[in-house]
Amino acid sequence: MQTALPDASDLAAVWLTFKLASLTTLTLLVIGTPIAWWLARTRSRLKGPIGAVVALPLVLPPTVLGFYLLILMGPNGPVGAFTQWLGLGLLPFTFWGLLVASCFYSLPFVVQPLQNAFEAIGQRPWEVAATLRAGPWDTFFSVMVPLARPGFITASILGFAHTVGEFGVVLMIGGSIPGQTRVISVQIYDRVEALEYAQAHWLSGGLLVFAFVVLLALYTFNPSSRGRTHHD
Amino acid sequence: MTEPIRARFRLPRRDFCLDVDLTLPGRGITALFGPSGSGKTTLLRCMAGLEHAQDGLLTVAGDTWQDGQRLTPTHQRPLGYVFQEASLFAHLTVAGNLDFGARRSSVTSACAVDRTAILDLLGIGHLLQRQPAGLSGGERQRVAIARALLTRPRLLLMDEPLAALDLARKNEFLPYLERLHRKLDIPVIYVSHSPDEVARLADHIVVMDAGRAVAVGPLTDTLARLDLPIALGEDVGVVLDAVVTERDTAWHLARVAFPGGSLWVRDGGHAMGSPVRVRILARDVSIALEKIDHTSIQNCLSATVDQMADDHHPALALLRLQVGTSPVLARLTHRSAAAMRLAPGMSVWVQIKAVALVG
Numbered sequence: 001m002q003t004a005l006p007d008a009s010d011l012a013a014v015w016l017t018f019k020l021a022s023l024t025t026l027t028l029l030v031i032g033t034p035i036a037w038w039l040a041r042t043r044s045r046l047k048g049p050i051g052a053v054v055a056l057p058l059v060l061p062p063t064v065l066g067f068y069l070l071i072l073m074g075p076n077g078p079v080g081a082f083t084q085w086l087g088l089g090l091l092p093f094t095f096w097g098l099l100v101a102s103c104f105y106s107l108p109f110v111v112q113p114l115q116n117a118f119e120a121i122g123q124r125p126w127e128v129a130a131t132l133r134a135g136p137w138d139t140f141f142s143v144m145v146p147l148a149r150p151g152f153i154t155a156s157i158l159g160f161a162h163t164v165g166e167f168g169v170v171l172m173i174g175g176s177i178p179g180q181t182r183v184i185s186v187q188i189y190d191r192v193e194a195l196e197y198a199q200a201h202w203l204s205g206g207l208l209v210f211a212f213v214v215l216l217a218l219y220t221f222n223p224s225s226r227g228r229t230h231h232d
Numbered sequence: 233m234t235e236p237i238r239a240r241f242r243l244p245r246r247d248f249c250l251d252v253d254l255t256l257p258g259r260g261i262t263a264l265f266g267p268s269g270s271g272k273t274t275l276l277r278c279m280a281g282l283e284h285a286q287d288g289l290l291t292v293a294g295d296t297w298q299d300g301q302r303l304t305p306t307h308q309r310p311l312g313y314v315f316q317e318a319s320l321f322a323h324l325t326v327a328g329n330l331d332f333g334a335r336r337s338s339v340t341s342a343c344a345v346d347r348t349a350i351l352d353l354l355g356i357g358h359l360l361q362r363q364p365a366g367l368s369g370g371e372r373q374r375v376a377i378a379r380a381l382l383t384r385p386r387l388l389l390m391d392e393p394l395a396a397l398d399l400a401r402k403n404e405f406l407p408y409l410e411r412l413h414r415k416l417d418i419p420v421i422y423v424s425h426s427p428d429e430v431a432r433l434a435d436h437i438v439v440m441d442a443g444r445a446v447a448v449g450p451l452t453d454t455l456a457r458l459d460l461p462i463a464l465g466e467d468v469g470v471v472l473d474a475v476v477t478e479r480d481t482a483w484h485l486a487r488v489a490f491p492g493g494s495l496w497v498r499d500g501g502h503a504m505g506s507p508v509r510v511r512i513l514a515r516d517v518s519i520a521l522e523k524i525d526h527t528s529i530q531n532c533l534s535a536t537v538d539q540m541a542d543d544h545h546p547a548l549a550l551l552r553l554q555v556g557t558s559p560v561l562a563r564l565t566h567r568s569a570a571a572m573r574l575a576p577g578m579s580v581w582v583q584i585k586a587v588a589l590v591g
Contacts, residue, residue, distance in 0.1 A: 132332050
């Protein structure tokens with residue numbers, strides 16, 4: 001009979017999950033901001049299709065996403081061929097492969113809050129800044145980003161939390177390699193399979209509390225758009 | 233700074249096509265006046281570079297901001313722009329808002345004096361640490377004007393800065409604009425659809441209709457034109473610059489003199505010798521062939537009939553008269569005009585029922 005307390009493999013899963021979610025969030029803030037900016041301001045006909053692609057992970061079963069990523073990044077896929085050519089080897093069943101997959105999986109959770117924030121701010125502050133001698137980059141960083149701060153907070157929290165909760169994609173693309181791809185959700189699955197309910201409780205309960213605290217923080221500190229635009 | 237502004241733009245819009253070619257004075261306040269959808273704001277935005285008119289031309293203070301070859305982006309034009317609604321940055325304090333433009337327009341320490349003067353002029357010195365959300369509408373617009381002025385613009389563009397304010401706030405705000413008018417030596421282009429604001433503030437006027445400038449010129453002369461009543465409707469009338477010459481404290485009246493005559497108006501508390509503006513609406517002016525002594529009307533002046541035109545209703549005529557060198561408009565029916573056999577050159581008496589002191 002094992003002890004009921006979490007052991008090293010559980011802690012490793014927690015740490016790995018934290019690392020994966022943090023890196024995914026950071027990557028998505030860098031990639032997602034320009035996408036959200038473009039979606040919020042463009043009048044291009046491509047706005048619809050691009051917006052739909054970004055939102056796909058909201059609708060698709062994670063297994064579908066994982067399946068295609070597996071094929072793309074596998075030895076016969078174009079991405080796989082490219083990473084091999086670069087000397088990086090293959091991405092599936094590695095931490096970095098998991099990071100790439102997580103970025104796709106959590107993309108809408110970062111892009112959509114940012115897009116909403118940019119749309120709510122509108123064109124006016126941009127024009128005002130221009131009449132006050134601020135160029136485009138200057139305006140972006142000194143006006144748009146501060147005004148969109150609630151959007152950035154929401155995007156970061158949702159991106160992080162959603163990555164923590166990912167399971168299907170991890171199974172498809174990462175498997176269950178300790179320290180590499182065995183994140184909390186997979187660890188819980190393995191524990192349950194092994195009938196180690198006590199450990200499964202620790203991790204599941206932990207995630208439950210985590211999810212609640214995150215959402216509570218989101219709703220407490222970031223209520224609607226109050227404090228962001230004052231139009232009267 | 234007195235070099236004229238040249239502005240030529242052509243820009244199709246959904247409801248109208250902006251098509252103007254203007255030479256505007258390089259000082260004083262020029263009002264862009266006209267109904268909604270006449271292209272006033274679009275013209276202002278073209279001047280700011282916020283709209284890009286094809287093949288436009290804009291020169292300000294001797295610099296070309298736009299011509300066939302190039303278009304200087306907005307942030308490189310030394311202009312100030314005051315938007316219709318509150319446009320302060322919500323993430324900055326009042327001081328942060330003021331510094332935003334000042335910092336980016338290479339203001340040297342020599343201009344520190346300027347800053348104090350501008351804060352005093354607009355009465356916002358006590359608001360510096362406040363958040364924009366906590367200010368009244370009038371305070372916000374004053375901060376927005378100060379913010380624009382602190383960039384040391386060579387042209388100030390104002391898009392109906394009073395539109396979002398209620399009447400009380402407007403009356404609180406207008407004196408600041410009038411003070412600005414007297415102190416500022418840069419040209420101001422002021423968009424408005426309010427005849428009152430124009431009468432109070434403008435030196436020059438551009439009357440816009442359906443994207444075109446239908447009249448351009450000094451305020452007094454332009455308002456006295458007989459071919460513009462449609463744009464002005466019930467508000468047809470003249471504005472005269474005058475000086476307070478006498479105060480009758482017993483009756484709370486003041487006598488103001490203008491080129492060619494003088495009028496009694498309600499005493500507005502102006503000191504003797506101070507410049508004021510009076511506005512006389514055509515509907516408040518009636519004509520008599522002889523001087524009438526027993527009447528309640530205080531202001532009765534000798535005038536010469538200058539020109540007559542049809543008004544907006546077939547029953548009505550609009551008459552332009554000269555009182556000395558100043559024009560006065562009168563509205564009367566065609567029947568009275570015929571009965572009195574009014575004709576250009578005739579000497580008549582004008583009775584002015586109401587005179588508004590507008591600043």
